Amino acid sequence: MAETPSVTLYHWEPNANSGKPMLTLFEKGVAFDSHYLDLLNFDQHKPDYLAINPLGTIPAMTHGDLVLTESTAIMEYVDEAFPGPRLMPDSPVDTWRVRWWMKFMDQWLAPSFSMIGWSVFVGPSVRSRDPAELDAAIERIPLPERRIAWRKAISGAFSAEEMTESQRRVAVGIGLLEQALGQREWLASDSYSLADINGFNLAYALPLSQPHLSNDELTPNIMRWLRAIYARPATKSCWALGRTDMARRVTILEGEPA
């Protein structure tokens, strides 16, 4: 029998873009080599990783000789290329809805969460380092838009207007998630799908990071949904790969409804 091509995932914490393909691989039961990159140590811009993904973005996955980037597209690839439970619905309309939600989260909601996250977490985490060293690290970033984002995060240069707009979007997004989860058990269909995996990676820490907007009273459906995903064995295995306090925020979901 021919040897099955091996899978390696280059990722940071089980969180946001890194967590999306990680949790998908666990749900599918695909064995993979986990290659942890410390985003805050700029591992993703070092030569070893740039040899895999010249753009220096996380995550990336290799499957045999193939190299794949872009977390949401990797999720669809994993679902299609490997056996295991299907993570896309059978109905074409539901499939459309899964993709709609993933795009809405990837391109509208997640950037707002991440602007807030970078200003309160990533920026302060790296700001204390030697400025010359930081500057050199930023200069090594291949994509110009990522260089700008890092500079803004480190200098705390997101404008008040940008932060207000991000907060507005987070509030709107929470409202739309609650509305959708009030209509069906899972985000985009009656079966657990990639939209739920994507959404969990964005929203798992909501009751901690936005307690005034998301809690058992205001958003009971979001809370039910987050707890149901946290209870899945794949989620537990995936979050066990976390190394920082950021990933440990997921334990907020161990609490019972108030």
Next chain:
Amino acid sequence: MTITLYHGEPNGPSLTVLAALFEKGADATLERIDLAAGERHGARVPHAMEVDHSIEGEGPVLVVDGIPMADSVFLACYLDDVGPGPALCPSEPYDRWRMMTWCRYIVERVAPAAAYLGVAANPPARVPQGVASVDLAERWSDAVAGKIDDARRADSHDKIVQAVERIERELSDGRDWLIDAFSIADLESYAWLAGMTELVPEAFADRPRTAAWLARVMARPAVARALAMATSAAPEHIWAPGPEINRWG
């Protein structure tokens, strides 16, 4: 299954979805709406959260058994799933990944740039009533007021130049289409770039492979049929506010 497509002039996202419908030979009722007048927000078009908050901006709406759906690439994927015609997506997972990442690039980087330049050159007359998305409403106000930011215009111009460079590079191995066989990637890329040949001509200068590819897409019967539905002399001049330019730069 009952399908109705509410579409604008055959340019941008409406062109993608009309051409995909004709490629697939799916059975649908066509309803013309004036996207540039904001008719999508009025009473004639069925509403749903996914339409009101579509981040594509002003695009077509496909209604399937009463469910209103938006976002041109995913509507084309839906039509590919249900229509009888030849496949518009590759069958191999890796090639499907190539198509989806390509479309993501067009949707996230090229479409906002094309819509920005298109609306700047052909501003809409007035802001429609009832735009549910606050950020889309702001793009409408800016477009009508002719509020064009020089840095954004320059960046949009660069994005079009880069997109054509990328297509030229992609086709350098002599392929006819962006992902081996003809696919939604060709339709979506063509739909946003066709109107740019006039607005950013320098991007297309001395790009023979891109020119030949544009001609091949335009010559497809389904695309020709979509373009023939135009009610204006130059549908590539008809623009409405599109996706926003990435807030992270």
